[in-house]
Amino acid sequence: MSMRIADRTKEIVKPLLVEMNLELVDIEYVKEGKEWFLRVFIDKPGGVDIEECGQVSERLSEQLDQIDPIKTPYYLEVSSPGAERPLKKREDLQNHIGDNIYVTLYEHIDGAKSYEGILTAFDETDTDKVVIEFNDKGRKKQVEIPYKKIAKARLAVSFN
Template identity: 40%
Template sequence: MKGASAVVDELVGPIVAALALDFWGCELVRQGKYSLIRIYIDKESGIDISDCERVSRQVSAVFDVEEPIAGEYTLEVSSPGLERPLFRLSQFQQYVGDEIQLRVKRPQDGRKNFKGDLVRVGDNGIFLSIDGKEFEFQHSDIDKANLIY
């Protein structure tokens, strides 16, 4: 069975693409019986408020029918911004050489939070240079990652 986040991704991606926008990713934040669904969209020329409104209207209509989230939720649509979150390995590849921060699901070297330069992207993960030492992180072990501006 797919998790709610994966279902949301599958529903939102085609909607955003149909509006000639890039689906950057989404975050699902649960707080008790309430949820926040944050959708990130982008396009080469940059997005504006009307792009966010169009996506919000379309996604809301689909969510009203499909009900991918149990209970009440708030829907946010925005640009990924300067300190954009990174969801897919292809996104990491675009930022090799840049500084990123990430949180892993299980401690590595006794910690869960890391900040370093993205050295390269492999088939299943990424490599960061932190204080002159290279660390490997499997994509499946990354809880959250974003650029540092």
């Protein structure tokens, strides 16, 4: 059910975001305790501000009230994905070459199931690999990760 609601919300919110030159990063419909939350994460180059989140929230709320795809009470939250935004699409990876990222994998590569480092390349052609440069005990190393082996990817805040 929560996937259907997220998909339906995506259909509703996408035209609003296109009109406002904003990007849909993610939607989640989750139960926390006794309450349901519909969370919509938006972004744009340079980040979104609270006014933009408020505008999207108001307009989306009106649309949701008219269409009424969610029959139980819920809280609508519209926000930025934050500094450690998820990288859900291939385009996200392409747009963040040179940035510090964190990936978890479906299976081990070179003995590890997660990596954090600089995304140095993403080749969508023949190899379809993500290349990450990371530190291993003070030494710089690179790992090539097949895109299909990535379970999750996100930006990572670096304190260097």
